[in-house]
Amino acid sequence: MSKGLRVAGDWLDLTVGRFSELTNSTRFGGGDWEISWKMQLPIGARPRQLRPGALVEVMDGPWVLRSGYLTEPNWVDGTFAASGFCREAEQLLAFDSALNSTLRADVAVDRGAVRGWRVTRDATVPTTALGAADTGEGLNYIAAVLDAAADQAGKFWTVRADRAVRFETAPTTPTLHIKPGVAQLGVVDQDYCRTVYVAYCDSGDRGKVKKVSATDASAPENREVGVDATVLLPITTAKAQSMANGILAKGKAKWGWTGTIELGEHELYSDGGERVDLWSVQAGQMARVHGAFDDQVNLSGATSLDVVLGDTSHVDESGVISVSPIGTVKNSLQAAIEQALSVAA
């Protein structure tokens, strides 16, 4: 059964018109990433519901499957898109109530919500500062503060359909199974390291610049990367170390995967052996790829590979979902720019 769309609280096909090609994507971290659809509207029609910023919800009856906010509509060809609320964090600054730049994830979320970010804060959001103090100089966007806090904690922050900001740990137990012969993941050795060095200003030694490191000895190649955390002002050695550990924990010591896996409804099963509803598959779930090889570690005779889904994309009623694991190297120019900008931030 096709899913419904509710925009600005109104059911779209009851109030505006029929829509088609409903598509959604999710990411880990991030959560709900994008919703898009097409509509044929009369020339000049500007329904009040379809205003930029309107709340967009993909519905299965009264149950919200995905949520986002409407971005610039294309009235010419009738395409509409909504960005997930995680992306709104890239446009909101991280302040406390006195407009100081906050280095606390919980304060950034709470004050962002006061200033219009339509989310709530889950109890998993850290309540400690990134640096030695709760505030710092310069201007940071909420997304940057959350990214840094997630790296320190070795977790991923998400905003999913319930619009709650959460810090999630990558699962270690698969809940999805991909049937053998469907997927074979290629690997590429870019965007990878064995050892992470973090340069930081030591708050316990008069701000002297020091370095800590974290190493994953199981990584196949000897490669190092440096992270300049001096921009965060003085922090403790423990915080710098947790940052280094967190970066490795998020898969930095693994070669990147290439390509995506396209799965039909008959190729994906729950851990109970039943077929799954494709709308219930989201980035952040762990899938066991049966019959796949891991070119990096010795599987000791195991005939499957467990991966955490980093990206999913699905067109409603297509019967197909595209997924890719965490650490997929994005080879498009847009994706490469996106990675470079996020590093610069």
Place this chain on the structure above:
Amino acid sequence: MASAGLTLGALNLLGGGSSLYRVKTMSDGTDWGNGEPIETVLASLLQDGAVVITQGYNNREATIRVRVESRPGSGGDLADAEAGLVAELNKPNLLTWTPPDGSPATVYEVLTSNLLHTLNDAAELNGFRYYNIRLVCLPYARSVDEVITPAIGTGVDPPAPTVTSIDACTSTTGWARGGFATSGPTVVTGAIQVAASLTLSPGQRRTLSAIRSGLSTSMAGSPYLRVQVTELTSGSIAASGISFQVNGVAVPVAVVSGAFYYLDCTGLTINSVTVLGEWTNAPVPGTGTATLRVDDISSVDTLPSLGSSRQLVRSLAVKGTARTQATLTLEHPTSALGDGVIAYVYDDDGSNYVPSMRARRAGGAGSVSIDAARVSGGSEPLATPPFFDFPYSDLPVGPYGLMLLVKATTNAGAKTITWTAQTRINGVDQGNPLTGTVTTPALSNSTYTLVPIGRGDLRTMKVAANSTAVVRITLTGADVTLDEGWVFNTRIGQLIVANCGTAAPSAGGTSNRLFIKPATIFEDPTVLRGFSADQSDAVYAGAGIGSWMQPNIDPPSVKLLTVTPNALNAAASIRHYPRWYGHAAA
């Protein structure tokens, strides 16, 4: 032989036209076309062949070859004829074909159309012209007239079901004991009883059975077997469930109402009925006496309502042979339907799937308080978590949305509700459970509110087609009182929820009628609420629509679950055009 007929809108294509021109249809070059099946090949593990499913049909393309001529002496010319044709083209329209064999007229719904002409000098010289009319139509044909199919329920108390006794259980003739029963069958205070003294080690289960054989009862006209059964227990053992076999084959229970168990035995001739009662014990050894008591075996023609007449499950007949679109109407002559009105339309697939949870209550730390004002007929606190068992055979494959009708027990405000869905076989948990936690919106401590609490694949394990597995759903919530809960399958069913108000209904005020209208070639779908039966004061239900999915109306019938919290025995009907593959049969 009857006369054939062919009209496009107001234009008669078999000799009609106007005073200026005449239109005739040529059989050569005329075709009604066919709907194009949309077939999808699914990837599967089949070694030979492929799984192909038909997801629907694309439009049909009909072609009509016509010859137009001016009427002699009228002064009209061929351009007048072309203008007359074009007036009926390039817009939604109806093409009606009446076959010459006397069968009913068939309507093809035209989405758009255009005219094709090729110059023919011989025809021009003789005063006539040929055209091909191309019509893009919906894939299925339909009947000329709509039909209204009422479901049982006319706004007044329905007639009592007709009960036909099979065995009054006042004699042991035909009865035998089975399983672990060691005494009986005997007649005790007007009922058959079998019993046993049981000593159970931890986790052990024992079943007693009472078997009635030697019957030859046709269920035609009265298809539901009703058995009145009670498990009596003394000592440190506990009754843990009742099940049934008919003619030696396990039959799932359709509805439980008090001590009455209803089994769907449509089409069967019953030769034997076996009643099985199971006993178990606490996690310590148990000893006690188990007694299985059967008071009555009868057949009935209708199932009872689910707890109260505010909640009804009905079957709606759908005429035709192809999927159609229907206006669904819920109404009551005097009472507003209430807030949180539910209409759930779902496939009549022959299973006993009914979304309601109360009828599946299998136990819990607390108890249900009877309350006739409640949708379920009772209420219970979730602080003493109840659990509900749904047999796998009664849960079609697909995702399920869970919804509760709840209020705050004491203190109004937001509450936390936790649910788990666990597959069990023979009382043993299988695989991992599905769980969810939700924070509700602020709940009143006087008014019940519908709250969606989660969604997931409740069938967490793959099982065999004849599996005895159940899904146990457990609900927990501090300071929360439950009226009713539902597990709505969103693959085979469509859920509509709307508010109609609770005060006395009036035009422009609260509503005793809800109209759920489909998409047609002329209109978008909508949900209207109103007071008058002719919809003259009906308005869009607007912000009061809590759920919307366009109902799927497939012949020969669909099931409909309705909840009208403020109205007893609300009537339900569907108004639809029967649709057919190519030609109407009625």
